[in-house]
Amino acid sequence: MRLVSFVACALALIVAPAALALVGAGRVVTAGVPRACLTAMPAPVALPAGVVNMGEGAVLPGEGPARPVAVAGFEIDATDVTNDQFAAFVAATGHVTLAERLGSSLVFVVTGAAADLADPGQWWRVMPGANWRRPEGPGSSLRGRGSLPVVHVAREDALAYARWRGRDLPGEAEWEYAARGGLAHGRYPWGDAPSTAARPLANTWQGAFPAYDLGADGYKAAASPVGCYPANGFGLYDMAGNVWQWTADTTPAGEPVIKGGSFLCSDDFCFRARPAARLGAAADTTSSHIGFRTVRRPASGDRP
Numbered sequence: 001m002r003l004v005s006f007v008a009c010a011l012a013l014i015v016a017p018a019a020l021a022l023v024g025a026g027r028v029v030t031a032g033v034p035r036a037c038l039t040a041m042p043a044p045v046a047l048p049a050g051v052v053n054m055g056e057g058a059v060l061p062g063e064g065p066a067r068p069v070a071v072a073g074f075e076i077d078a079t080d081v082t083n084d085q086f087a088a089f090v091a092a093t094g095h096v097t098l099a100e101r102l103g104s105s106l107v108f109v110v111t112g113a114a115a116d117l118a119d120p121g122q123w124w125r126v127m128p129g130a131n132w133r134r135p136e137g138p139g140s141s142l143r144g145r146g147s148l149p150v151v152h153v154a155r156e157d158a159l160a161y162a163r164w165r166g167r168d169l170p171g172e173a174e175w176e177y178a179a180r181g182g183l184a185h186g187r188y189p190w191g192d193a194p195s196t197a198a199r200p201l202a203n204t205w206q207g208a209f210p211a212y213d214l215g216a217d218g219y220k221a222a223a224s225p226v227g228c229y230p231a232n233g234f235g236l237y238d239m240a241g242n243v244w245q246w247t248a249d250t251t252p253a254g255e256p257v258i259k260g261g262s263f264l265c266s267d268d269f270c271f272r273a274r275p276a277a278r279l280g281a282a283a284d285t286t287s288s289h290i291g292f293r294t295v296r297r298p299a300s301g302d303r304p
């Protein structure tokens with residue numbers, strides 16, 4: 001695995017595991033937090049042609065300036081691809097993911113203590129044996145995780161799945177158009193008001209990253225099943241937070257763009273669970289907080 005140049009909230013480095021522990025992660029019960037996750041997978045959503053104001057609400061370097069981009073109509077998955085869906089692909093094709101071939105993947109670990117935020121090696125571990133089937137490494141499994149987004153997938157794995165379904169990965173403009181849910185303006189897929197403990201709208205991080213996550217949104221330092229938070233105006237779930245999503249586009253440096261932020265993003269660290277936010281990730285990056293969803297374009301459609 002080629003380790004990546006780090007950008008906040010992103011990816012990897014080899015670390016000394018002794019000081020780290022997989023503690024304090026998972027679902028939590030938080031008073032007042034609604035937990036009505038999907039009980040059936042929703043159908044993909046057909047979006048009309050439109051214009052997205054890409055970069056609207058830009059905050060961090062690399063985002064914006066805001067500019068209108070026309071997008072042709074296309075269809076997009078209502079949720080991230082789940083473990084159950086990816087398992088069906090693997091059963092049908094025998095696909096072996098990059099992380100399985102390489103024998104390791106990046107697993108997030110709660111540090112339990114304050115950390116140097118300039119050193120992501122303190123909260124990312126290159127975990128031998130971690131892959132989509134064993135998301136936390138040996139001893140972990142997909143039991144009870146069928147409706148969680150598949151993770152530890154490289155971009156090539158995501159693309160192979162998409163091709164199997166006769167689909168593609170979204171372009172960045174398509175993704176951002178979809179994420180904004182028809183809103184012309186707004187920092188988040190639902191508008192400008194942030195998600196709160198009283199009304200959580202996305203799976204992000206509450207607390208001092210990476211020491212502890214209070215889990216005020218119902219999930220502590222871990223991904224949630226898909227569709228546990230309200231859909232946006234287009235009927236799309238988890239377009240902010242939970243897991244990053246691969247796109248078909250690349251940064252000027254040539255790295256694939258990932259969008260959406262993850263369960264590791266808080267307002268005071270990362271702050272990328274927003275449509276305008278973007279990161280570059282080496283195409284062979286695999287980690288416990290990157291997944292994807294797919295699109296289908298009309299036969300004659302060209303993506304912007």
Ligand SMILES: [Ca+2]
Pocket residue numbers: 203204205206215216217218219220221222263
């Ligand atoms: Ca959370």
